[in-house]
Amino acid sequence: MVPQILATLHVTFDGRARATAFGLYGTVMSVGSVAGPVLGGVLTQADPYGLGRRSVFLLNVPLGIVTGPARPQVPARVPQRTGPGPRPGGHGPLRARAAADRRRDRRGARCEGAASGSSHLPTPPGGPNPCPPAGLQGxxxxxxDTxxxxxxxxxxxxxxxPPSGVRPNCLKTTPNYVVLHGKPETQHNHLLLPSCRITGIECPYLVTSNVANYWHEAWENARRGGDVPVQYPDIGLGIxxxxxxxxxxxxxxxxxxxxSTQRRLQELEAAGRIAPQPSNWGDVQYRAPVTGTQGSGDRTYRILRLxxxxxxLFALLNVxxxxxxxxxMAGQTLIVVPKMTAAGFAGAFYVLNSDSSLHDGTNTCDHLLVYG
Structure with missing residues (x-):
């Protein structure tokens, strides 16, 4: 029953309410683990009505009397989850938020479909909380881990x-990922993190078909109109x-x-210096220097347009x-810059990769991204 209870708490509550619910659940479990054997022993020893050890089930009688009146408050039916993203259903604001998320996902799919010339795109991979198997924990x-x-x-x-006692501000929480403030805390510095344990780009599970599409989710949140928009003229995503x-x-x-980064990338595209398809991503002619933030100088990147x-993206980079x-894979940095024009998002993404094997290469996204 424990997984069902935890899943119910996760779906029903959000934010501070979820933290309170899990705290109360932990308290009840702790008290029950101590009081249960004691009360069971007392009832068995007393042997009411000659029931013997079956008398322990008498504990359900007062619990039923207390919790029975609460039954009408429980929703009659919770719709089944049919794909990635927030679960539908729930009460009040949760239902409204889930409906808004579904509308946002449909708008994003239509936008990307128009950009690629396709009326239908496959759903980004990843089911509810897709985590690496135990065999990959090493x-x-x-x-x-701490x-x-x-x-x-x-x-x-x-x-x-957390042991520090400092509670983070959970900007968004879903079964697949959470969004937090970055440091320094600004309106254009956020982090998207998997909701399960994945250390970083070196995790081989990231290149499989089961992993959630964290890059897609980061863009859907960071773009104008997203749930956690990056308030900056040009947006960048990086790892x-x-x-x-x-x-x-x-x-x-x-x-x-x-x-200037946005202009440089568009100039390279106009000059035919950006790989048109993933299989060309590593070709020498699609490597180019891009000037970073002030004072950081030029770095060389392999550049792909999608x-x-x-x-x-992890699988494309790996292959x-x-x-x-x-x-x-552990030595790679990966940056995504949506193509923007005066009219807004232009329906394409520049995907930049670099590492220390390139002349003037880099293993960090910090040269291109603006946090403060």
Whole structure:
């Protein structure tokens, strides 16, 4: 029954209410584990009505009397989940929010469909809370790990207060991911993190077909009209290599990029210097220097253009760059810059990759993203 109870609490409550519900659940479980054997022993010893050890079931009588009046408050039916994203149903604001999320997802799918010339795109992969199997914990991390970002995720998803006592501001929580403030806290610096334990880009589970499409979700939240929009003229999404990051829970930066970066990428596209398809991503002619934030200088990137973020970017990188050149996935940085014009989003994405094997390469996304 424990998984069903936890799932019910997760769907029914949100934010601080969820933390309170999980806290009360933990208290009841703790008290029950102590009081249960004692009361069971007392009842068995007393042997009322000659029931013997079956007398322990008499405990259900007062519980039924107390909880019976609450039954009309329980929804008669919870709609079944049919795909990734927030669960439908629930009470009041939760139902309204779920409906809004479904409308947003449909709008995003139509937008990407128009950009790619297709009227229908496959649903981004990932089911409810798709996590690496236990056999990959050595590479992807264990749920028992104490990484600070992972502890923040556990607070948002399970209500477990971090040992520091500092409760993060959970900007958005879903079965697949959470969104938190980045540091420094600005209106254009957020983080999207998996709701299950994944240390970073080196986790081999990220290149499988079962993993949630975190890049798609980051764009859907960061774009204008998204749930957690990045308030900056040009948006960038990025992930650091294993060596360049300080915290070990996978996190996609949702931040700004300089207008000069946007112009440079469009100039490269006009000059035929951006790979038109993933299989060309690593070709020499599609490597180009891009100037970073002020004072950081030029860095060399492999640059690809995509019409949507429906494909698994980790898998594309692994197949077309990492394996092709005998590189290490852990050493890669990955940046996504939506193509923007004066009219708004232009229906395409520039996907940049770099590592220390390139001349003037880099293993961090920090040169291009604007946080402060």
């Amino acid at each position: 590479l992807c991390g264990s749920p028992a 990484d600070p970002l992972w502890q923040d995720v556990r607070y948002c998803t399970q209500g477990i207060v 650091n290599s294993q060596a360049a990051r300080r915290l070990n829970q996978l996190h996609i930066h949702m931040a700004g990029v300089r207008d 019409d949507s973020l429906t494909p698994n 077309n760059v990492v394996r092709r050149f005998g590189l290490d």
